[in-house]
Amino acid sequence: MEPVRSRPVETAPVEIADHRRLVMSLAPEPAVVEMPLERCLGLVSARPLTARLAVPPFTNSAMDGFAVRLEDVRDATPGHPVRLPVAGDIPAGSPAAEPLEAGTAMRIMTGAPMPVGADAVVKVEQTDHAPGITSPPAEVAIFEAPEPGANVRRCGEDLQIGDPVLEAGRVLDGPCLAAAASVGHGLLAVRPTPRIGVISTGSELSGAGQELAAGSIPDSNGVLLAGLVADAGAVVTEQARVPDDPARLREVITGWDVDLVITAGGISAGAYEVVRQGLPELTFHKVAQQPGGPQGAGVVGATPVIALPGNPVSVYVSFHVYARPLIAALRGLAAEPPMVRAGAGAAWRSPAAKTQFMPVRWEDGTAVPVHRLGSKSHLVASLPLVEGLAVVPAGVDAVAPGDALDVLVTRGGIQ
Amino acid sequence: MEPVRSRPVETAPVEIADHRRLVMSLAPEPAVVEMPLERCLGLVSARPLTARLAVPPFTNSAMDGFAVRLEDVRDATPGHPVRLPVAGDIPAGSPAAEPLEAGTAMRIMTGAPMPVGADAVVKVEQTDHAPGITSPPAEVAIFEAPEPGANVRRCGEDLQIGDPVLEAGRVLDGPCLAAAASVGHGLLAVRPTPRIGVISTGSELSGAGQELAAGSIPDSNGVLLAGLVADAGAVVTEQARVPDDPARLREVITGWDVDLVITAGGISAGAYEVVRQGLPELTFHKVAQQPGGPQGAGVVGATPVIALPGNPVSVYVSFHVYARPLIAALRGLAAEPPMVRAGAGAAWRSPAAKTQFMPVRWEDGTAVPVHRLGSKSHLVASLPLVEGLAVVPAGVDAVAPGDALDVLVTRGGIQ
Numbered sequence: 102m103e104p105v106r107s108r109p110v111e112t113a114p115v116e117i118a119d120h121r122r123l124v125m126s127l128a129p130e131p132a133v134v135e136m137p138l139e140r141c142l143g144l145v146s147a148r149p150l151t152a153r154l155a156v157p158p159f160t161n162s163a164m165d166g167f168a169v170r171l172e173d174v175r176d177a178t179p180g181h182p183v184r185l186p187v188a189g190d191i192p193a194g195s196p197a198a199e200p201l202e203a204g205t206a207m208r209i210m211t212g213a214p215m216p217v218g219a220d221a222v223v224k225v226e227q228t229d230h231a232p233g234i235t236s237p238p239a240e241v242a243i244f245e246a247p248e249p250g251a252n253v254r255r256c257g258e259d260l261q262i263g264d265p266v267l268e269a270g271r272v273l274d275g276p277c278l279a280a281a282a283s284v285g286h287g288l289l290a291v292r293p294t295p296r297i298g299v300i301s302t303g304s305e306l307s308g309a310g311q312e313l314a315a316g317s318i319p320d321s322n323g324v325l326l327a328g329l330v331a332d333a334g335a336v337v338t339e340q341a342r343v344p345d346d347p348a349r350l351r352e353v354i355t356g357w358d359v360d361l362v363i364t365a366g367g368i369s370a371g372a373y374e375v376v377r378q379g380l381p382e383l384t385f386h387k388v389a390q391q392p393g394g395p396q397g398a399g400v401v402g403a404t405p406v407i408a409l410p411g412n413p414v415s416v417y418v419s420f421h422v423y424a425r426p427l428i429a430a431l432r433g434l435a436a437e438p439p440m441v442r443a444g445a446g447a448a449w450r451s452p453a454a455k456t457q458f459m460p461v462r463w464e465d466g467t468a469v470p471v472h473r474l475g476s477k478s479h480l481v482a483s484l485p486l487v488e489g490l491a492v493v494p495a496g497v498d499a500v501a502p503g504d505a506l507d508v509l510v511t512r513g514g515i516q
Numbered sequence: 517m518e519p520v521r522s523r524p525v526e527t528a529p530v531e532i533a534d535h536r537r538l539v540m541s542l543a544p545e546p547a548v549v550e551m552p553l554e555r556c557l558g559l560v561s562a563r564p565l566t567a568r569l570a571v572p573p574f575t576n577s578a579m580d581g582f583a584v585r586l587e588d589v590r591d592a593t594p595g596h597p598v599r600l601p602v603a604g605d606i607p608a609g610s611p612a613a614e615p616l617e618a619g620t621a622m623r624i625m626t627g628a629p630m631p632v633g634a635d636a637v638v639k640v641e642q643t644d645h646a647p648g649i650t651s652p653p654a655e656v657a658i659f660e661a662p663e664p665g666a667n668v669r670r671c672g673e674d675l676q677i678g679d680p681v682l683e684a685g686r687v688l689d690g691p692c693l694a695a696a697a698s699v700g701h702g703l704l705a706v707r708p709t710p711r712i713g714v715i716s717t718g719s720e721l722s723g724a725g726q727e728l729a730a731g732s733i734p735d736s737n738g739v740l741l742a743g744l745v746a747d748a749g750a751v752v753t754e755q756a757r758v759p760d761d762p763a764r765l766r767e768v769i770t771g772w773d774v775d776l777v778i779t780a781g782g783i784s785a786g787a788y789e790v791v792r793q794g795l796p797e798l799t800f801h802k803v804a805q806q807p808g809g810p811q812g813a814g815v816v817g818a819t820p821v822i823a824l825p826g827n828p829v830s831v832y833v834s835f836h837v838y839a840r841p842l843i844a845a846l847r848g849l850a851a852e853p854p855m856v857r858a859g860a861g862a863a864w865r866s867p868a869a870k871t872q873f874m875p876v877r878w879e880d881g882t883a884v885p886v887h888r889l890g891s892k893s894h895l896v897a898s899l900p901l902v903e904g905l906a907v908v909p910a911g912v913d914a915v916a917p918g919d920a921l922d923v924l925v926t927r928g929g930i931q
Binding site (some may be wrong): 127137139142143148152154156157158159165190192193194195197208210211212213214224225226227232234235236237259260266267271273274275276277278279280281282283284285286287288303304305306308310311313314315317318319320321322323324325326327328329331332345346360369370371372374394409411412413416417460470472481482483484485487512 | 537552553554556557567569571572573574580588603605607608609610611612623625627628631639647648649650651652675679682684686687688689690691692693694695696697699700701702703718719720721723724725726728729730731733734735736737738739740741742743744745746747759760784785786787788792794826828829832844885887895896897898899902907927
C-alpha cells in the first residue's frame with residue numbers, strides 16, 4: 102500500500118489589522134494640483150483656505166431702498182414723512198457713487214456700494230416709491246426713521262482678510278466652493294481624483310443580460326465594484342472582464358495608467374487562480390475574517406493592486422474593509438471606516454476563529470442580518486438591502502438579540 | 517404742498533406650502549427609458565425588477581475541492597482516509613461534467629457546476645491534494661466525511677425565477693446593479709437624469725478669482741447651485757452668468773434644451789430685477805419665510821423655471837426647500853425633504869410673522885446656528901459649516917436652548 106501523503110498544513114491566517122496595514126502601505130502621499138475652482142466639485146482640499154477678500158468686500162446695501170443720513174430722517178413717520186430730493190441712483194455692480202450730500206437721498210439696490218456720508222438704508226417699502234421702476238424719482242417720501250446702520254452690510258462684517266475659511270482635507274461641495282469664491286479664490290489646491298481600474302476575473306463570467314452558456318453566470322462584480330468606487334469618490338477609468346488566463350490578466354493591468362487596480366476573484370485555493378498566477382509579486386494570504394478570507398495586495402510595476410475574493414458579498418465586505426479606506430487615503434481623506442455602536446436585532450451564529458462581517462439592515466435602530474442564510478458569500482441578490490456590516494469579534498460563536506456590536510456603516514446613516 | 521403718495525400696500529406673503537405646490541406642479545411625469553445596466557449607476561429604477569434567472573442559476577460548488585458521493589466517503593478520517601480515483605476535473609465556467617460514477621471523485625472549482633450523482637464537496641484542505649496545482653491528481657485521499665450537501669450551492673437557493681429583487685424608485689448603486697445583473701437583466705427601465713440649467717444674475721458678478729472692478733463681487737451662486745444640483749443627483753448641462761439685461765436672460769434660457777432652469781437673483785423689489793423683467797410669465801411673490809422670502813416659479817416656453825433670490829444663504833435655503841424636492845420628483849423619487857426632530861443648542865430670535873430656516877450645525881446632537889449673526893442671508897462663508905436648517909414656525913419669536921425643532925437635514929446625518 103502506498104504511503105498516504107500527509108494533510109497539507111494550513112497556513113495560519115493573518116489578522117485583519119495586518120492586512121489593512123499592508124493595503125494602506127500601498128497609498129503614496131497624494132499629489133497636490135491647482136485647479137480652477139469651477140472644476141473642483143467633489144475633490145478634496147489640499148491646503149487650508151483663508152480669506153483673500155473681506156466678506157462683504159465693501160460696505161453695501163442689504164435692501165433695495167434709499168441711502169440716507171440719519172439726521173435728515175430722524176422725525177419720519179407714516180403720518181409725517183420726510184421728503185428728500187433724490188441725488189443719485191446706485192445699481193448693484195456700479196462703482197461707489199459720489200458722496201451723499203446732507204438733505205438728500207440716493208436710490209440704492211441690494212449689494213450696491215453705500216455712498217460716503219450715508220448712515221442707513223430705508224427699504225423701498227418704507228417709502229412712497231414703487232418697487233420695480235427703472236427710473237429713480239426726483240423726490241422720495243420716507244415713512245420711517247431707520248436705526249443707525251439699518252440695512253447696511255459693513256465691509257468685513259462676516260470675514261476679514263486672512264480669516265480661516267476652509268480646512269484641508271475637506272470634500273469640496275457647492276457650499277465650500279461658494280465660500281472659496283466669495284473670499285477671492287479662483288484656483289484651489291486639491292488632490293486629484295484617484296483613477297481606478299476594475300477587473301472581474303473568471304472564465305465563467307458573461308456580460309449582464311447576455312445569453313448564458315452552460316456553467317456560466319452573469320458578471321456582477323464588475324458593476325458592483327464600479328458603483329462602490331464611484332460612491333467612494335474615485336473614478337473608474339478602466340474596466341475589464343478577464344478569463345482564467347494569467348498572461349492576459351497581466352497584459353491588461355500593465356497596459357493601464359491608473360492609480361489603483363482592484364481585482365475580484367482568482368485568489369483562492371483552486372487550480373485556476375488567475376490573479377495568484379498572473380500577479381505573483383502580490384502578497385496573498387488568508388485573513389481571519391468571514392466572509393472575505395482570501396486577500397491579496399501589492400504593487401505591479403508601479404501600480405498598487407488589491408486583489409479581492411470573487412464572491413460578490415466577499416467583494417462588498419472586502420471593499421468596505423480594505424479598498425474604501427485605501428481610496429480615501431488616495432484622495433487625501435481620513436481612512437477610518439464609519440463605525441457606529443448598535444444592538445443586534447436577531448440571533449445568529451459566527452465562526453469563533455474569525456471576525457465576522459455580517460451584512461445587516463437597520464430595523465428600529467437594531468442591526469438585523471439581511472438574509473435568512475446569513476453571511477454566506479454568494480447572496481448577491483440581498484446586497485441592495487445591506488446598510489452596514491455588523492462586526493462580530495473572533496472568540497464569539499453566537500450573537501443574541503440586544504448584544505452590542507460595532508457596525509461599519511456602508512449606506513446612509515443609522516435609521 | 518403736494519399730496520404725499522400713499523405708502524404702497526405690501527402684498528400679503530404666500531404660505532410656504534402654496535409656493536411648494538406651485539413649484540411641484542412644474543414637474544412632468546418623468547420619462548422611462550431602457551438603458552444598458554452598466555450605464556445605470558445613479559439613475560432611478562422606473563419599474564420593479566424580478567428574477568429572470570434563479571440565483572444560483574445552477575447547482576455549483578461553494579469551494580475548491582472534490583465532488584464525491586457520500587456513501588463512498590462515510591468512513592473517512594484523517595487517520596483512515598478514503599482514497600478515490602479522480603475521474604474528472606471541473607473548472608468554473610465549464611459546462612456540466614459527465615455524471616459522477618460510484619467509487620470516484622472529481623476535482624471541482626468554486627462556482628463550477630456539480631456533476632450529477634455527487635452529494636457534497638470535500639474542500640481541498642481536507643484532502644491530500646495541494647491547492648493551486650493545475651493538473652488534477654490520478655487519485656485523492658479524503659480526510660473527512662462531509663455532511664450531505666456540504667459546500668454545495670443549490671440552484672435557486674437564494675432566489676427563484678420571478679422572485680422580487682428591486683423596487684421601483686430606487687437609486688441604482690453598485691449593489692443594486694450587481695443584483696440586477698445576477699438575476700439576468702441586461703437592460704433596465706430607468707428615469708433619465710434631469711438636465712439642469714443654472715443662471716446667476718447680476719451686473720455686479722465676476723468670475724471666481726477675477727480682478728474685481730469697483731462695486732463688483734465674485735459670483736458664488738453659480739458654483740453653489742452647480743454643487744447642490746450634483747448632490748441632488750441631477751446634472752448641470754448649461755450654466756451662465758447674466759448681467760442685469762432682461763433680453764439677454766431670455767435669450768440664454770430660450771436657447772437651452774434642459775429639463776429645469778434655476779436662476780439666482782433679480783426677483784426682489786429693486787429697479788433692475790432682471791428675472792422679473794425678463795421672464796414675466798413666471799409667478800413672483802413673497803413667501804412668509806426667512807431667509808428666502810422672494811420666490812418665483814413658472815414655465816418659459818416648455819421649460820420649468822424656478823427663480824430663487826440672490827443672496828447665497830437664501831439660495832441655499834430655497835434650494836433645499838423648493839428646488840431639491842422638484843429635482844427629486846424629476847428623477848422619479850419621493851420629494852419629501854429629510855426632516856429630523858432635534859433640540860436647539862442655543863438661543864436665537866426669529867421673526868414671528870414668518871417661518872425661519874436657521875442654518876445650523878450639530879453640536880452634541882443639538883442644532884446650533886452656524887454663525888453668530890444668525891440667518892442673515894449674505895453669510896456665504898459660513899455655508900460650509902451648515903448641516904441642516906432648523907425650522908422655527910411662524911408665531912415663534914425666540915428659540916431657547918432645549919426647544920424641540922424640526923431640522924431639514926442638508927448634509928450627512930445627525931451627529
